[in-house]
Amino acid sequence: MTHPVLQFSGVQVVARVGKQEVALLRQVDFAVGKGRTLGLVGESGAGKSMIGRVVAGLLPSNLRFAAGRVLFQGERLTSAAARGYLGKRIAFIPQEPLSALNPVLTIGQQMLEHLKRVGVARAERNQYAQAKLAEVGLPEPAQILSRYPHQLSGGQCQRVLIAMAFSGDPELIIADEPTTALDVVTQVQIIHLLRHIQKKYETAVILITHDLRMAAHVCDDVAVLYAGDVVETGPARLVLEQPCHPYSWALKQATPSLHGNLHELPVLPDLMPGLRDMVELRGCRFAPRCATRNVECESHVHPLEAVGEGHYIRCASACRIQENVQTKVLPQRSSTVVAGASTLLELHQASMRYTIKRADGKKAYFDALKPLDLSIRPGELVGVVGESGSGKSTLARIMAGLVQPTGGEVRVSGIARQGASTQQLEHMRQTVQMVFQDPDSALNPRRTVESLMTQALEIQAGITAENRREQALRLVGQVGMAPDALQRFPSQLSGGQKQRVNIARALCAAPQLLIADEIVSGLDVSVQALIMNLLLRLNRELGIAVVLISHDLSVIRYLCQRVLVMYRGSVVEQGETDTVFSNPRHPYTRVLLSSVPPDDARANWPPAQGSLEAQMALAESER
């Protein structure tokens, strides 16, 4: 009889909260066989990474393995045994490739050290390392070995880590969000590579991800986790096509689709329970946010029940969710633009060029942004897409006035920024505001929410504490937060709340244009939906124009009427979002579009590597 490579049965991990114990993983069951891929899907706090820690035998000391069994190749996996297997029989691929490699050692030093541990003979190590690097598609492996991590791109670093993971001939690979930190195009390549090597060695893979759509295309089976419970598990395609648990359904709905009609994204009320909330939740942990809950849900945990071939869910109201929730089809976007109005912001041949001193003393130039014309009208929703390094953040900073372009000019409401008077500059600042990407860095941790939201009033004369309170109450309502949040500090808020405070601060100056730089990319999908709906509402109710910078095409399609595709510092394609996405002209746009996992679970994804590379080569030649 053959065993699965890894099997969890009834695994329970508990943490202490005061005098009570709370299960962070409750009755987790799953198995992954030889050459199979299991996707663990869920948002942050669902317990995905905890499973990786259990397998590695590296549970934090405040947590306890309370019940259940972990079987590896049919044998009980103790944490001491697991630590001995790490790198050899069980390997990990981490989330942040750049921080997983030591910056002061060369790739060669790190790789050879790893090979030594794995047990490759000294004489063969160099040869072996080169062979492995060639296998993951890195050209000139000998050169790569002598490089330092910062000299490689994120994708190359991830390839190195994959080569290292596979160099011990492991039976099990655990990949924890291996592509989250990478660009979409690189993401496809890495997924493709992982699949390819996995097939070759028949390795079992556990792919931890927050992206249900990607998991459905890449994995054989998926398990959807919510607050430490497996809420749904089954064949990957089936789970994406017919999600039966209300949470999986919400997860699928929260990512806007790239084709067809746009539906208003449903938003789950409230948040995933934290450690303290879990103490209170005796029954189904999703119940407080569930639209189909009944009295029973709150008192006891439903067992996993079959709803189809190998498809199990943990829910009393199986598969009834779709009938109960109606989604609104969104109106056509183009109607919100005020016809004939003057332009809000114009760029005339604006460009950004950096001078680099080379080692030989000569000067070299780097064009972060090539001369660009762009105009934004009042009430317009414009998207900018591109990979990292394409110049989209430079564009955002120029538009916001954080940096001056080295060439060309920027006009706000018809007045050029250069040579504007102090008063005019003041007016421009009020017209154009920016929402920063990372709310953790963008909110001063020492200010309260009220003080943050009304920061713009601080420099105006004659503003009393009452004025600020009134304004804060108005803003808190506009971004949909409860007024009792006003006295909190950012560290006491969730990710979505922080991002709303971030937006409210920009709104305080009553701007006509918001520049939003990747403001939804760091958020969980359900929170992302909430922020996107907020931006749409602000646009509709206050007529604020938004320039949304993003690498996520589905986000752009959901929000924007017009899109600019950027590649290596220039705009390679622009137009109405639907036109560009349904009929892309430039090869790079085509590459971007084919990099997004489609909704249709039966579509072929990831695309064949050859076609993608051919398109990239074409993009390179056409730019």
Next chain:
Amino acid sequence: MTTKVGSGPSWRGRLRRAVGHPKVAIGGVMVLFFVFVAIFAPWLAPNNPNAQDLMATLLPPAWDAGGMAQFPLGTDSLGRCVLSRLIYGSRIALLVAVLAATGAMVFGSVLAVLAGYLRGRFDTTMGFLVGLWLSVPPVVFSMLLMVGLGTGVRNVILAVVLVDWTRFYRVVRAEVLVAREREYVQAARLLGFSHWRTMTREILPGVLPLILTLFSLQMGVAIIVEAILSFVGLSVPSDVVAWGVMLADGRDQIYQAGWTLLAPIGGIIFAVLAFNLLSDGLRVTLDPRLQKRS
């Protein structure tokens, strides 16, 4: 340095929480005791600290055989009451600790925030100057300063400030460099904040816990430096009672009368420990970044 962190009610809440922290509680009680002794020295001391009783020199503490109840901790080589001198010595220690640490803090932090925020030529010049400053051994430097300035409490304070401001400068500047890259600093500029306002409202509150920690450490260091200077006879005139003077006086009788040394050493340890505990606790409790989500 009076930047308001947060607004009204939360301050009181944080203060209440701070007092509940064991380090703050213990350190605070110790500091209060230290301050109390320094202020009420004339009422607490059993004898005049400078009154000599040549008939009763080098008496052991009162509980020892041959001790006298009049001198609870014994007497020194001139027959002066060790306990009274210990109590009066805390006045100089407290004065030097508070004034020297404040001076070094203000001087070092202001320059650090300016250099770290503005960068450019000012920062480069300051970096060079601080490098030069630090290349002189601190003890030798302070002794040279004392020789140049002359003895006296005021000059001790000045010497400590001039030697130790670099400690604040280097550490605070490094923190300011991190803080200025935060997006909230850019956001404040976009909202129209001036450089000055950005520095005082956005940067300074962020480095304040660090400054507080350094401040209390510096109070301890100032007490030690004052003791060292008194020990080599370069601090206060000999009629002023200071712990360093007591150490210097007791050194000759270290074998016969160890208590004359142990008393000032105990005083120094107590004061330095009190400041360190308090600052460490305050740093943890006043920093909202360390607050948990409720």
